[in-house]
Amino acid sequence: MIKCNNVQEQAQDLSSEIFERWQALLQSGEFILGEEVLAFEAWMSERCGGAHAVALNSGTDALFLALRALDIGPGDEVITCANTFVATVGAIVAAGARPILADVGDDELMNVDTIAPLLNERTKAVIPVYLRGRPLNIDAILDLCRARAVAVIEDCAQAIGTTLDGQQVGTRGDASAFSMHPLKTLGGLGDGGMLVTRNPKIAEYARIARNHGLETRNESVRFGINSRLDSLQAAALNVKAQYLDQWLKRRVEIAAFYDDVLGTTRTGTDLGGGKPGNSYYHYVVQSQNRDRLQAFLAQYDVQTAIHYPLPIHWQKAWLSSQPRLVLANTERLSRQMLTLPCHHHLSDGEVEKVTTLIKQFERTEGR
Numbered sequence: 001m002i003k004c005n006n007v008q009e010q011a012q013d014l015s016s017e018i019f020e021r022w023q024a025l026l027q028s029g030e031f032i033l034g035e036e037v038l039a040f041e042a043w044m045s046e047r048c049g050g051a052h053a054v055a056l057n058s059g060t061d062a063l064f065l066a067l068r069a070l071d072i073g074p075g076d077e078v079i080t081c082a083n084t085f086v087a088t089v090g091a092i093v094a095a096g097a098r099p100i101l102a103d104v105g106d107d108e109l110m111n112v113d114t115i116a117p118l119l120n121e122r123t124k125a126v127i128p129v130y131l132r133g134r135p136l137n138i139d140a141i142l143d144l145c146r147a148r149a150v151a152v153i154e155d156c157a158q159a160i161g162t163t164l165d166g167q168q169v170g171t172r173g174d175a176s177a178f179s180m181h182p183l184k185t186l187g188g189l190g191d192g193g194m195l196v197t198r199n200p201k202i203a204e205y206a207r208i209a210r211n212h213g214l215e216t217r218n219e220s221v222r223f224g225i226n227s228r229l230d231s232l233q234a235a236a237l238n239v240k241a242q243y244l245d246q247w248l249k250r251r252v253e254i255a256a257f258y259d260d261v262l263g264t265t266r267t268g269t270d271l272g273g274g275k276p277g278n279s280y281y282h283y284v285v286q287s288q289n290r291d292r293l294q295a296f297l298a299q300y301d302v303q304t305a306i307h308y309p310l311p312i313h314w315q316k317a318w319l320s321s322q323p324r325l326v327l328a329n330t331e332r333l334s335r336q337m338l339t340l341p342c343h344h345h346l347s348d349g350e351v352e353k354v355t356t357l358i359k360q361f362e363r364t365e366g367r
Ligand SMILES: Cc1ncc(COP(=O)(O)O)c(C=O)c1O
Pocket: 057, 058, 059, 060, 061, 084, 085, 087, 088, 129, 131, 155, 157, 158, 178, 179, 180, 181, 191, 192, 193
């Protein structure tokens, strides 16, 4: 089976290094925060050009705490898109604010043209999503928002390793949220997340809020939540982080191979358009016959995925609480998109098999 993700393989490859680190942790008894969490924060901060990095137990909490740090809540509107994982909108709702959904371009990303018509005096923040690990035009979004004193929280849950002008994305807005969910390009063996910001006040807010509002061991300055990154997860992530660049390089190689071969097919290449800096968390193509293509590949033991078949505004959670919306591009993409296998455990032969089968499918469909 050519799998769409390599969660088990990654864990197995590194199990002895991870167990070694866990063994040391078991001896130290430092199960909450401590050295492993600090080391992971330091690694992330360095990767993000010295920005503050606060380790949390999920990317969702990073979005939620960024919103709360900016005092965004009831009565406020926050613009994001419907072509994302539900957590982006869930965090807005959890903060008590109203989510407003923008459509996306053909590259599946939000842009100033889809955001601008939705801005009004109630808009307090925009959350652009680096879907698939694709770089987006953040500077244009920042210009649009800053002119109106609207905050920008970058949803980088899928974008560790994604760069703009050679720099890790997630440091230009007011704050950003990363996810270390196991499926992510840098994933733990359970949940994990990180809030990154250049604003020391937002970092301080998150650091205190993640730990019951405790400023010292026994003094709470504000009621908070428990959103500490688990030390065992931090230890595993510290091991995996050492391999990230090597893994990213392989993803980019695979994407280049797909680009080369699929460029001449009707299915075409990744919807991100091959922009530099893409970390290829997902390599996504579109097909008018998406479901048949997926079934055909499955027959030959190629696993693919659809991220996401049901856009947010078609979810029960939305329909039971928010107005009905039409988001034409988002809806078209949800019917046509297909995520191909793209991770560092794929061999050249496996990647070639995927492209050969896509061409074979097109010949069969063309008859
Ligand atoms: C775009 C996006 N935003 C937010 C999240 C939430 O991250 P987590 O699962 O770590 O809470 C995810 C995770 O899948 C995501 O893909």
